[in-house]
Amino acid sequence: MQQSTPQQQRQAPPCEESSLAWQGAWNRHDADALAALVTPDVEFVTVAGLWLRGRQEFLAHHRLMHATQMRDSLWTNIRATRRTLGGGHALQHLEWRIEGDFNPDGTRRAPRHGIFTWVLQLRPSPLILAGHNTNDGSHLAHRLAGGAPLPRNEP
Numbered sequence: 001m002q003q004s005t006p007q008q009q010r011q012a013p014p015c016e017e018s019s020l021a022w023q024g025a026w027n028r029h030d031a032d033a034l035a036a037l038v039t040p041d042v043e044f045v046t047v048a049g050l051w052l053r054g055r056q057e058f059l060a061h062h063r064l065m066h067a068t069q070m071r072d073s074l075w076t077n078i079r080a081t082r083r084t085l086g087g088g089h090a091l092q093h094l095e096w097r098i099e100g101d102f103n104p105d106g107t108r109r110a111p112r113h114g115i116f117t118w119v120l121q122l123r124p125s126p127l128i129l130a131g132h133n134t135n136d137g138s139h140l141a142h143r144l145a146g147g148a149p150l151p152r153n154e155p
Contacts, residue, residue, distance in 0.1 A: 018118070018126050019080040019094050026075040031062035038128040039121055047114060047133040073101040078113070082120075089129070092118040112136070 018037070025033035035055050038044065044052040052058045078095040085091055099111035112135055119130040 016077075016080060018082075018092065018120065018128075019077045022094070023075050023077050026070075026073070029066040029071060029073075031059055031066050034062050035059040038131070042128055043130045044128070045132040047135055069102045069104065071102075074099050084122075085119075088121060088123045090120045090122055090126070092116075092120055094118070 021037055022034070025037065035058055038055055038058055040055045042052070042055055042058055044058050046052065046061070050061065052061055076097040076099075078097060080092060080094040082090050082092040094116040095113065096116060097111060097113050099109075101109050103109050114133060114135045117132045118128045120126045121129045
C-alpha cells in the first residue's frame with residue numbers, strides 16, 4: 001500500500017476545504033470572508049427562510065446578523081459530502097451545529113443543528129452558486145454524523 005506524502009496529509013478533501021472556509025469565516029464573524037465564498041449572482045436561502053439574491057444582499061445580511069444575533073455564535077461543522085454534478089458544478093451537504101447566538105428579542109438561543117445544501121461552481125475555485133440552510137427538527141438524527149435519517153428517541 002502506498003503511503004501519503006506529508007503534503008497530501010495536510011490537504012483537506014475538497015468538501016472539507018469549503019466547509020472549513022465557511023466555519024472559519026463564520027467564527028471570526030467576518031461577513032466579507034463569507035461573501036468571498038459565494039458567486040456574485042448567488043441565490044441563498046437563510047435558515048429563517050429569507051431569500052437573498054446576489055453577493056451584495058448576502059453581504060449586507062451577514063454584516064447585520066454578525067453585528068447582532070450572531071455576534072457571539074460559534075459554528076461547528078459536523079460532516080460534509082460532495083457529489084460532482086458535471087459542467088463544473090457540485091452538490092454539497094454540510095451538517096452543522098451552532099451555539100451562542102440570540103433570538104430576535106435578545107434572549108440566548110439553545111444550541112441547534114442544521115443542514116446546508118450548496119450548489120458549488122467549481123472553477124476556477126469552489127464558490128457557492130446557490131445555498132439553502134435549514135434547522136434540524138430536534139427529533140431528527142444527523143445522517144452524515146452516523147445517525148440514520150430517522151427520529152431520535154427523545155420525548
